[in-house]
Amino acid sequence: MRDNNTPAVEMKSVSKSFQTKGAATLALDHVTLDVAAGDIVTLIGPSGSGKSTCLRTINGLETISSGEIRVFGKPYGRSKDAFLVRRDTAMIFQRFELFPHLNALENIALAPRVRLGKSKEEAFETAHALLKKVGLEAHGSKFPRMLSGGQQQRVAIARALAVQPRILLCDEPTSALDPELVDDVLELLKTVASTGMTMVIVTHEMRFARDVSKKCYFFDAGRIVETGPTDALLGHPQSPRLRTFLASLHR
Amino acid sequence: MLEERPSKLWTWATVLVLLTLAISLWKGFTALDYDWDFLFLRDFFWIAESSTPGLLLQGLWGTLWVSVLSIVLGSAIGLLGGIVLHAGNSFSRTAVRCFVEIFRNTPVLVQLYVMYFVIASAFHMTAEQAGVATLSLFCGAYLSELVRGTLANLDRGPQDAALSLGLTRWQAARHVTAPLALRRLMPSLVGQYVSLVKDSSLVSVISIVELTKSASNMVAVSFRSFEVWFLVAVIYFVMNFLLSHAGRWIEKKMSGDLHA
Numbered sequence: 001m002r003d004n005n006t007p008a009v010e011m012k013s014v015s016k017s018f019q020t021k022g023a024a025t026l027a028l029d030h031v032t033l034d035v036a037a038g039d040i041v042t043l044i045g046p047s048g049s050g051k052s053t054c055l056r057t058i059n060g061l062e063t064i065s066s067g068e069i070r071v072f073g074k075p076y077g078r079s080k081d082a083f084l085v086r087r088d089t090a091m092i093f094q095r096f097e098l099f100p101h102l103n104a105l106e107n108i109a110l111a112p113r114v115r116l117g118k119s120k121e122e123a124f125e126t127a128h129a130l131l132k133k134v135g136l137e138a139h140g141s142k143f144p145r146m147l148s149g150g151q152q153q154r155v156a157i158a159r160a161l162a163v164q165p166r167i168l169l170c171d172e173p174t175s176a177l178d179p180e181l182v183d184d185v186l187e188l189l190k191t192v193a194s195t196g197m198t199m200v201i202v203t204h205e206m207r208f209a210r211d212v213s214k215k216c217y218f219f220d221a222g223r224i225v226e227t228g229p230t231d232a233l234l235g236h237p238q239s240p241r242l243r244t245f246l247a248s249l250h251r
Numbered sequence: 252m253l254e255e256r257p258s259k260l261w262t263w264a265t266v267l268v269l270l271t272l273a274i275s276l277w278k279g280f281t282a283l284d285y286d287w288d289f290l291f292l293r294d295f296f297w298i299a300e301s302s303t304p305g306l307l308l309q310g311l312w313g314t315l316w317v318s319v320l321s322i323v324l325g326s327a328i329g330l331l332g333g334i335v336l337h338a339g340n341s342f343s344r345t346a347v348r349c350f351v352e353i354f355r356n357t358p359v360l361v362q363l364y365v366m367y368f369v370i371a372s373a374f375h376m377t378a379e380q381a382g383v384a385t386l387s388l389f390c391g392a393y394l395s396e397l398v399r400g401t402l403a404n405l406d407r408g409p410q411d412a413a414l415s416l417g418l419t420r421w422q423a424a425r426h427v428t429a430p431l432a433l434r435r436l437m438p439s440l441v442g443q444y445v446s447l448v449k450d451s452s453l454v455s456v457i458s459i460v461e462l463t464k465s466a467s468n469m470v471a472v473s474f475r476s477f478e479v480w481f482l483v484a485v486i487y488f489v490m491n492f493l494l495s496h497a498g499r500w501i502e503k504k505m506s507g508d509l510h511a
Binding site for chain 1: 408409411412413414415416417418419420422426427430431434
C-alpha cells in the first residue's frame, strides 16, 4: 500500500493571512516545504514566526489563503473534507488538550471507538497497551486534572498513536512543561521516532532537534528563512537572523 | 486577631437584618387581626365524596405539564437558536437575533395576549397550545443567548484535538464539545427552568387551569385569600427547591470528574 516515493507532506507556496482590524497580517508567506515518508523534520523559530500555524495547516486545523498542500499525494486546502487528511495524521499539542471529561483510558479509546469503529473491549485493550507503553498503566482511571503536565502529555501521545497515524505532528510538545518533566516526554518522542514514524515537530529544544531530525526549517515572520540538514543548520547558520536566534537561546 | 473583626461584623449585620425581618413579620401579623384557618384547604386537595382530585391538585397538574412541556420545547429552541447564533451565516444569525431581542425585551404577559388573541385565533389553537408555545419561545430566547455565550467561551483546544484525531465535525461536537458545553451550561440552565416554572403562573390570564388559576378560583369560593396564596407560594417553593437541588446534584455528578 505505502508508496515510499510519495512525499508525506508537500507544501507549495502556501500563504495565510489574518484580517485584523482591517489590515491583513501574513501568518505564512509563500511557505514551501517537503517531508519525505519516514523522515523527521523540525521547525524552529521565534514565537509568532508561523511555525505552529504551518503545522496546523498540514491537517487542516488552519485554512490557507493560497498555495497547495498535499498529504501523501492527496491535495486539499480550503476544502471542507480536511478530516480525510486528518485520518493520516495525528497531533500533539503544546497544552496537551486532553478531553477533560474523560479519564486517561477513555481519552485514548475515544477516537478508535468513534472513528475506527472498534468495539469497546478492543478499544480499551489498545488503550491499556498504549498507556503501558508510555509508562502510565497505573493512571488509566485518572482524569486529566489529576495528572502532572508531563503525564498529560504522555497520555496525549498515546491518544495520538491510538489512531495509527502515518504522520505525527508535534506542536511544541514540551513548551508548557516544568523543566524536570521535559526529558520524559522527549525520551518518549525519541522512542516513537525510532519506529520509523514520519514526524513534523515544532520545538524550542535544539538538542532534541539535533538528536531526532535530519532536516530543519527556520521560520521568521511567516517565511522560511533557512533550511537544510539539522546539524549543518544549527552548527553553521548562514543567515544573520538565524545566528541571532540561536544566540538568544544560549543566553 | 485582625481577621476576627470583619467576620464578627458580618455576624452582627446578619443578626440585625434577621431581627428586623422577624419584628416586621410579627408586628404585621398581630396588627392584621385575622382569624387564620388552614383546615378548609383539605377539600381542595381531594374531593372525598366523588374520589376526584380537588381544584388544587388539578391546578398543580396543570402547572407541572405546562412547565415540563415548555422546558423541553424551550430547550430545543434554545439549543437550535444558540447554535445558529454561534455558527450560522449572517442572515440566519440576524433572524435569530431578532427573535431573541423581541422575546427577551417584551413582557411575557403581552406575548401571551398576542399569541392567544391574535395568532391562536388565526390558527385555531387552544389556549393550552398558545400558552405552551409562548412560554417555550420565551424560554428558548433566553436559552439561545445562554447557549451562544457558552459556546463562544468554550476552550477550542479539546475540539481541535478531537478533529486532529480524524473525527468529523459532528463526531467532535457529539463526543467532546457537547458534554463540555453542557457542564458549563448546567447552573444557568437550572436558573432558567426555575424562572419558567414561576412564569407559568402567567398563563392563568388566558384561562388555562394551572396552580395560580386554581388558587384564584379557590379564593373566589372560600373568600380566604391569605391561606390560599400562602399555600400556593409554599407549593411553588417546594417545586423549585426540588428542581434546583436536582440540578445541583446533576451538576455535581457531571463535574465531579472535572474538579476532583
